[in-house]
Amino acid sequence: MSVNYVLDTNVLLYDPMAVYGFNGDVVNIPITVIEEIDIFKKNMDQTGYNARYISRFLDELRLKGDLSRGVKIENDTVIRVNICEGEASQKISEDLIKDKTDNLILSVAKWLQENESLDVIFVTKDANLRIKSDVLGIKTTDYEKDKVDTESYLEGTRKVYVSDEIIDRIYKEKKYNFDEQFVPNEYFCVLSKTDEKKSVLMRYSEKHSSSVIIDTYESGVWGIFARNMEQRFAYDALLNDEIKLVSLLGIAGTGKTLLAIAAGLLKVVDNQAYRKLLVSRPIFPMGKDLGYLPGEIKEKMTPWMQPVYDNLSLILDSRDTNETYGTLFDQNMIEIEALTYIRGRSIPYQFFIVDEAQNLTPHEIKTILTRAGEGTKIVLTGDPNQIDNPYIDYHTNGLTYVMDRFYGDPIAASVALQKGERSELATKAAQKL
Structure with a gap:
C-alpha cells in the first residue's frame, strides 16, 4: 500500500x-x-x-x-x-x-x-x-539517501603475514601477487610471521595486476617527513599522478592538510606536473556571501583560510629559507578559491585541495568533482567527527560519501590517518576530549 x-x-x-x-x-x-x-x-x-x-x-x-x-x-x-x-x-x-x-x-x-x-x-x-x-x-x-557505512574506513591498516623469504623477494622484485584479494589502490602492511619488525608497505595496483612497494619518501617532501605508516600511504597517494582523487580522513592533528599541501607544492613548484596549487575549504555554511566581509576576495577569505596559511608557514620554515608563501602567491603557484563561485567553472591541470570536506553535502562534493578538467587532481581532507553543517552527519557528509562511492575505483585512493602528530597535547586532547 x-x-x-x-x-x-x-x-x-x-x-x-x-x-x-x-x-x-x-x-x-x-x-x-x-x-x-x-x-x-x-x-x-x-x-x-x-x-x-x-x-x-x-x-x-x-x-x-x-x-x-x-x-x-x-x-x-x-x-x-x-x-x-x-x-x-x-x-x-x-x-x-x-x-x-x-x-x-x-x-x-x-x-x-x-x-x-x-x-x-x-x-x-x-x-x-x-x-x-x-x-x-x-x-x-531519517532521510537516508546517500547514507554510508563508515566503519570499514576506520578499522585501521590491513596487515598481511608472510614468511621472511617472501618479504625478501618483495624487496628484490618490488611487487608480489598475494592469494588475498585487494581492491585497486588499497594500502596494507606486509609483516614477517616471525619478526614483525621486518615489514614492507604496499599498494595493490590494478595497472600492474599485483601489489607494489610504495615509495616512503624518507628524504621528506618539501621539508615535511612522514612520521607513521598511514602518512607514508598518504604521500604515495598524493604524489601518484595516476590517482586523480585522494581522500584523507583523520582526527585533528593527524597531518591531513599539511601532507596535502607539501605534496601539492612538490608537484607544482618542483615537478611542474600541475600549473597551480588550488586550495579551498567550506566557508560555513558553504558559500556564505563574502560581501559581508570587508576588502577584496583574498582579504575576505583570510579568516577562513588561516589554517592553510599556517601550514604553508610551517612548510617554508622547515626548509630553512627566507622564502614566504606570499612569494608563491605572487608567482601564481598557489591560489585560494572560494567554493561559493565554483559552479560552472572548469579547472584543468591543477592540484586542488578541498580542506574540511566533511562539512560538504554529497551534492556539493559532486559539484566540486565535476569541475575537474583534464589533468587535475583533487584531494579531499577532513574529519567526520567534526561536522558543523546541520544538514549532514557522520554517515551522510560529502567526504565519507566520496570514499564509499569511489571505493575500489582505480583512479581513487582513500587513507585513514590514525595517529595524531601535531603535538603530544593535541593528540591527547583529540583522544580524551
Missing part, C-alpha cells in the same frame, strides 16, 4: 530531489515548510540553490493541478501541500510550543494519522524532532 510521507524542511534543503524518492506514495509538504524554504531562497550557497529549486518545482507543479489535493508526478508519486487543520492536531501536546514551526509541521503528520487511512511516516534529519515524533506515536525516520 501507499504511504503518507511528511517531509521536514531540512530534507528538502539537503536534497531537493527527495520528492522523487518515494515511488507511488503520497509526499506531504506542510505549508510551514514552504514558509521556511522562503527564508533560504535568497542565500547564495547550496542551501539557497536547493530552496530555489523546490520553489520552482512546486510552482510548476501547481499549474498541473491543485496542490492541496495532490498532483501526481512521473513516478506516480503524489505531491501535496498541507495546511494545519483542526484544533486537536495543532495542540498535539500541551507540553509543546503551539506556534513553533517544528511543532506545526508535526501537527500535519498527526492530523494525517488521525484522519486518513494510509500509514504516516515523518521524515526529518532533525534528531530532536524524530524523538518528539516517536513520543507522539508518529512513525519517523
Whole structure:
C-alpha cells in the first residue's frame, strides 16, 4: 500500500530531489515548510540553490493541478501541500510550543494519522524532532539517501603475514601477487610471521595486476617527513599522478592538510606536473556571501583560510629559507578559491585541495568533482567527527560519501590517518576530549 510521507524542511534543503524518492506514495509538504524554504531562497550557497529549486518545482507543479489535493508526478508519486487543520492536531501536546514551526509541521503528520487511512511516516534529519515524533506515536525516520557505512574506513591498516623469504623477494622484485584479494589502490602492511619488525608497505595496483612497494619518501617532501605508516600511504597517494582523487580522513592533528599541501607544492613548484596549487575549504555554511566581509576576495577569505596559511608557514620554515608563501602567491603557484563561485567553472591541470570536506553535502562534493578538467587532481581532507553543517552527519557528509562511492575505483585512493602528530597535547586532547 501507499504511504503518507511528511517531509521536514531540512530534507528538502539537503536534497531537493527527495520528492522523487518515494515511488507511488503520497509526499506531504506542510505549508510551514514552504514558509521556511522562503527564508533560504535568497542565500547564495547550496542551501539557497536547493530552496530555489523546490520553489520552482512546486510552482510548476501547481499549474498541473491543485496542490492541496495532490498532483501526481512521473513516478506516480503524489505531491501535496498541507495546511494545519483542526484544533486537536495543532495542540498535539500541551507540553509543546503551539506556534513553533517544528511543532506545526508535526501537527500535519498527526492530523494525517488521525484522519486518513494510509500509514504516516515523518521524515526529518532533525534528531530532536524524530524523538518528539516517536513520543507522539508518529512513525519517523531519517532521510537516508546517500547514507554510508563508515566503519570499514576506520578499522585501521590491513596487515598481511608472510614468511621472511617472501618479504625478501618483495624487496628484490618490488611487487608480489598475494592469494588475498585487494581492491585497486588499497594500502596494507606486509609483516614477517616471525619478526614483525621486518615489514614492507604496499599498494595493490590494478595497472600492474599485483601489489607494489610504495615509495616512503624518507628524504621528506618539501621539508615535511612522514612520521607513521598511514602518512607514508598518504604521500604515495598524493604524489601518484595516476590517482586523480585522494581522500584523507583523520582526527585533528593527524597531518591531513599539511601532507596535502607539501605534496601539492612538490608537484607544482618542483615537478611542474600541475600549473597551480588550488586550495579551498567550506566557508560555513558553504558559500556564505563574502560581501559581508570587508576588502577584496583574498582579504575576505583570510579568516577562513588561516589554517592553510599556517601550514604553508610551517612548510617554508622547515626548509630553512627566507622564502614566504606570499612569494608563491605572487608567482601564481598557489591560489585560494572560494567554493561559493565554483559552479560552472572548469579547472584543468591543477592540484586542488578541498580542506574540511566533511562539512560538504554529497551534492556539493559532486559539484566540486565535476569541475575537474583534464589533468587535475583533487584531494579531499577532513574529519567526520567534526561536522558543523546541520544538514549532514557522520554517515551522510560529502567526504565519507566520496570514499564509499569511489571505493575500489582505480583512479581513487582513500587513507585513514590514525595517529595524531601535531603535538603530544593535541593528540591527547583529540583522544580524551
